[in-house]
Amino acid sequence: MTTIQKLKFVPRANLLVRVPGAMQFIGQAAPYVGRSKRQMSDGSWGYPADNRPYEVPADSKECRRLFAMVNREQALWPFDEATAAACGTKFVAVEWLDGEWVPVEKPAKKKSEG
Numbered sequence: 460m461t462t463i464q465k466l467k468f469v470p471r472a473n474l475l476v477r478v479p480g481a482m483q484f485i486g487q488a489a490p491y492v493g494r495s496k497r498q499m500s501d502g503s504w505g506y507p508a509d510n511r512p513y514e515v516p517a518d519s520k521e522c523r524r525l526f527a528m529v530n531r532e533q534a535l536w537p538f539d540e541a542t543a544a545a546c547g548t549k550f551v552a553v554e555w556l557d558g559e560w561v562p563v564e565k566p567a568k569k570k571s572e573g
Contacts, residue, residue, distance in 0.1 A: 466545055467512035467538035468525055469493050469553060469560040474534040475506060479524035492525065492535060493560075507558035512538040517545060536560055 470476065470493040478490040488496035493513040494506040515522045522545075528534045529546045536553045537543035543550035552563040 464517040464541070465514045466517050466522055466525075466542040467514050468529070468535045468542065469512050469538050469555075470508050471534055471536050471560065473559070474532075476525075476528050476532075476534045479521045492528075508555065508560050510555045536562075 470491070475489075475494065476492040478492055481490040483489050489506075491506055493509050495509055496504060496506055499505050499507070515525065525535060526546050529537055530548060537546050537548060537550060538553070540550045553560045554563050
């Protein structure tokens, strides 16, 4: 039995990417990749990033659209090295911080004393 590889994506900055092929009905919250409608601390409603990546089968039509959103629109981050390789882009490690995915900052190199 073969396992279909899952690719993982997370939203970039404050950009909203609709789930490819998803339908929205009257009264429903719009479906966005890696975001859910939630009430914010100030009482307003928004779409902060989910703390887990959005997963799709590597061989899906949806995945091809997400590749374009990574490369052409730069609206999504590939979550892991396998997803970045499938997208044909450089992998950038990201972390979930205060409701958004941001690049991991490398600590400054220490100068050697001597």
